[in-house]
Amino acid sequence: SNVNTVNLNVISGISSFGGNVQFGAAGVGGTIRANGDTTLVGVLTATKMVVNENSGFNDADEYLLVKNTGAACNISVVGGTSNHSSVNLGDTDDFNIQKIRSGHTDNSLALFTDNTSRIHMDSAGRIGINTTTFDDAREALRIQSPPTQTETFLTILATEGGSSQIFFGDNDFNEGRIDYNHAASGNHMGFYTNDAERFLVADSGVKAVSYTHL
Numbered sequence: 320s321n322v323n324t325v326n327l328n329v330i331s332g333i334s335s336f337g338g339n340v341q342f343g344a345a346g347v348g349g350t351i352r353a354n355g356d357t358t359l360v361g362v363l364t365a366t367k368m369v370v371n372e373n374s375g376f377n378d379a380d381e382y383l384l385v386k387n388t389g390a391a392c393n394i395s396v397v398g399g400t401s402n403h404s405s406v407n408l409g410d411t412d413d414f415n416i417q418k419i420r421s422g423h424t425d426n427s428l429a430l431f432t433d434n435t436s437r438i439h440m441d442s443a444g445r446i447g448i449n450t451t452t453f454d455d456a457r458e459a460l461r462i463q464s465p466p467t468q469t470e471t472f473l474t475i476l477a478t479e480g481g482s483s484q485i486f487f488g489d490n491d492f493n494e495g496r497i498d499y500n501h502a503a504s505g506n507h508m509g510f511y512t513n514d515a516e517r518f519l520v521a522d523s524g525v526k527a528v529s530y531t532h533l
Contacts, residue, residue, distance in 0.1 A: 398423055427451075435466075477501055 350373070351360040362369040367376060370385040371392075377384070385394055398404035403422045407415035418431045426442035429451075439447040447453065450463035464471040475483040480503055487495035491514065498509045498516075510518040519525075 396421075400424070475499075479503070 350362050359371065359373060361371070362373045367382045368384070369376070370383070372386045372388060374384060374386050374388075385392060396404040396406060398421070400423050403420055403424075405415070405418045405420045408417040408419075409415050413434070416432075416434055420429045420431060420436075421427070422429070428440045429436040430438040436451060437449060439451045441447075441451075441453070443456070445453055445458060446460050448460075448462045449465055450461055453461055462471055462473060475485070477483045477499075479501055482498055482500045484493075484499070485497045486493035494512070494514045496511045498511065500507050500509070505522040507522055508520040509516045
């Protein structure tokens with residue numbers, strides 16, 4: 320087939336092109352500029368594109384780079400108020416098997432794997448793992464058992480000799496807490512109120528530390 324090449328230094332107004340538009344030499348690429356050639360819009364290589372700057376890529380598999388070295392850099396994906404916006408992360412078998420989805424009807428945000436919502440955050444900031452349902456407005460986090468499982472585990476790991484803790488606080492973030500200590504001398508679990516240990520479960524049994532009758 321015949322290939323017609325036209326060199327255009329400046330294009331003003333609105334232009335329509337039929338067929339292919341080539342920038343730069345074949346297999347090499349070129350640049351796209353605006354405002355009388357003073358503003359760099361993008362740089363095209365043989366198969367890749369950099370937007371806003373003439374910059375090298377960070378990775379051999381990076382095909383699109385949006386960069387602004389001197390200031391903030393944002394990418395916007397905007398959908399209608401009765402729809403959603405998504406960033407799809409797929410493969411050749413399923414283009415959106417993984418995705419990040421923003422629902423505009425309820426202003427929720429969800430992370431999908433295997434085409435299923437796994438982490439869901441509603442407009443109030445409540446987080447559901449393997450669920451999108453909450454039964455109380457004060458329920459900040461709900462964890463549902465993974466698919467096909469009948470039990471749910473929550474694991475807090477620490478290094479040998481360290482401790483695993485759950486905090487209950489207000490202005491003092493940990494004045495109440497449960498502390499499981501993995502000490503080499505013997506594992507033990509302490510229950511704290513008002514920043515003081517009140518009850519201890521040692522590896523050899525239960526030991527009361529201090530208490531007050533109510």
